[in-house]
Amino acid sequence: MEPVSMLLAMAYRAMGDQFHERLRAVELEPLRPAHGYVFRFLAERRATAQDLAAHLGVTKQAAAKIVSELVEWRYVQREPHPTDKRAQYVTLTTKGRDYLKFADGMWADLEAEMASVIGTAELHALKGNLKKYLDHVGVHHLRPVW
């Protein structure tokens, strides 16, 4: 039997491929996986470009480039930082939140398909065990898989 690592990679890639295939049908701007990680991060907090850089695991210059792109496409906007005049907060616009909602819907569809294949209880157990493992290794949030 294949190692779990390989099965995890295959399953993740299979879902991701279907996600992007469905996405291609509707989207305008060429959104890449990195953008998804940004949206998801910004959904939970206000963040500076530096915060994003740390989260994505890239340099601040790379993060700044991504932010500029997303600002241009109006998915995010810059706001003055209340206390630090050097910094700017980056936040989701309505368009950004709408996109995230749409993407979450597609992920949920793919999850439902998985549930229909392996069963709801099995899916629930699978998720529970993955969480247990993640908790054990101390991973608590999604970082990019590149």
Place this chain on the structure above:
Amino acid sequence: MEPVSMLLAMAYRAMGDQFHERLRAVELEPLRPAHGYVFRFLAERRATAQDLAAHLGVTKQAAAKIVSELVEWRYVQREPHPTDKRAQYVTLTTKGRDYLKFADGMWADLEAEMASVIGTAELHALKGNLKKYLDHVGVHHLRPVW
């Protein structure tokens, strides 16, 4: 609860991070994930650069570059194609097979750690369900997650 897609990505990335961390301690050449996919593919068959390109989902030129690199490091070697004078087979050297064995051992260690956290039976069920899903979506072998 997070979507499965996210849990799969997190778990895969968590295992991958540990793998590369352990790898860093011993390796000489700067092997990247792409190389792992090449080794694993070559372990099962003789392949031309074109076959590799198709498997990796990159152009033949990109595949050729990777092959040249691995030949230089002596992980793989080129062999004349028996019937097609244009083509060359790429095969693993002893060094390549040794590396693969070593890597598989590390993946097995990480899997054992997972088993110790969630239980052997649970791990077995998890793998079985992932395979069932992969079978349903028609994915039968590992393609790179980039």
Place this chain on the structure above:
DNA sequence: TATGGTTAGACAACCAAGTTGACTACTTCA
């Protein structure tokens, strides 16, 4: 058996997404 279409691999020019390094303006702390 000649010939036209296809394919494997090499070479070159280019591109995208990251990097490092340097700088300014502002912040923080002893």
Place this chain on the structure above:
DNA sequence: TGAAGTAGTCAACTTGGTTGTCTAACCATA
């Protein structure tokens, strides 16, 4: 209040890919 550190920008470079072109070899068919 001065020195060290930090947010963001600009510019040069690196890397890992791309497209485009070419040659030699293959293969189908008339």
